[in-house]
Amino acid sequence: MDDTDYALGRTIAEYDRLIEQAAMIRPLTERMLRAAGIGAGMNVLDIGCGVGDVSFLVSELVGPEGSVVGIDLDGSVLRFADERRAKLGISNVAFREADARSVDSEHLFDAAVGRFVLMYMSDPTAALRLIAERVRPGGVVAFHEWAAGISPASAMNQPVLAAFQNLISRTFERSGARLEIGTELYWHMRDAGLEPEPRPLAEIAMCVDQGALAYRRWALFARSMLPKIVEYGFATEQEIVDTVERRLRDELTNGRGIMPLSWLMIGQWARKP
16 A cells, blocks of 8 residues: 555554554544544444554444454554554454455455555545445545644744654655555546535644643654665764764753644545445
8 A cells, every 4th residue: 555665664662653653643533533424333443553543533432333344454563553453352352364446355344544644645536436445335535644834833832843844744745655645545536437515524633731741743754864864864863872862852852832732733534435
């Protein structure tokens, strides 16, 4: 599914970062999924499930009468996710190694969902059209994606964070990822033959007077992206370390007030005719 040069890497440290990120943004994704109509008794396909957090969230929404199948191309992350599932005692989630655009299924799903996944696909419209083939007529297709051009860091007098976010965005763009796809979801869904809700949900995860939390969030992002930042020639390892360990730490841990934990996240959902 990662048609791009995946910029975040596939390490245990990155899996742990994804778990922390998921905890921070869970309320946003839950609101989006509820607004999309994900609820009790539904059978749901989770696209690009990664370490499993969206699958686990959906499993709570659909309850014991519902089910979730999480699919991903990365077999190692699926083994990691399934170990988490077993430890959590979740029985209505199963994971499969597959491409969302060609996954075989014995039945149609009530919904297909995903978070930060269409951004890695070379043709999101074609992907949505193929994903919708796994959804029953009247079913839901719902995705949560970034609109990374929108962040309050500059307005909040956090110039180091704003510059660092710009560096992350440039790295994603160089890898081929679509970090602005949240703003395009409505049109991709419509062009894929779906009937999108005209009022998407857009939110930014924030914290108040928790500089250490904000710093850890972006420092872990830096750690995962460091190899690609260096490979692409945007900065040296020492430059990134100096920025993150000194300037960014000082700016966030010494700051007060509201601090962003994410870029703008846009949730868009549609019905299959």
